[in-house]
Amino acid sequence: MATDWQALDRGPVIPGASSVAYRTGDWRQERPVLDLQRCVHCMLCWLYCPDSAIRVAAGRVVGVDYDHCKGCGVCAAVCPPRASAIRMVPEGAA
Template sequence: MAGLKGWRELPLGGVVLGGTARELNKTGSWRAERPIWYVEKCIHCLQCWLHCPDNSILVQGGKMTGIDYEHCKGCGVCAAICPKDAIAMVPERSGECARP
């Protein structure tokens, strides 16, 4: 272990705080799948909003209003957590968008 630096001598690493994508960058460009929202099935329980890691579920007045595709990374958590199957993941190239 001779020659290795001690931890106090190592350069400081960077820190990226969680939930900052909206302020920093559009991060939806590398998505392979996109979530599609079926408003007619939605009961506005906001479970998707609560679990989305990218703050990409749009809500107004306590109701879901859509999906922010500029920041959604297509992880599928919202579709998996939705109790009413009101969100489905489709290939990004399909060109479908959140409804309405």
């Protein structure tokens, strides 16, 4: 929804820290599915995720923030092969 141009005299400056409000999750074509049974909580996925979308609590991986995960698959790629706790699944598939 556009703002009237008369209200934009300050130029393109908006309140900061707005990335949380901006849902990027619907850009996804594939979603990471996390198997907490296999996860060793090495934190590599949390470290590499470019959107800070790996949810962590008390030093342990607890899930994925699907409102912001864009489905890039970096988490699945860095997950240690012996754990293989993250699978990329086509969006819409079970």
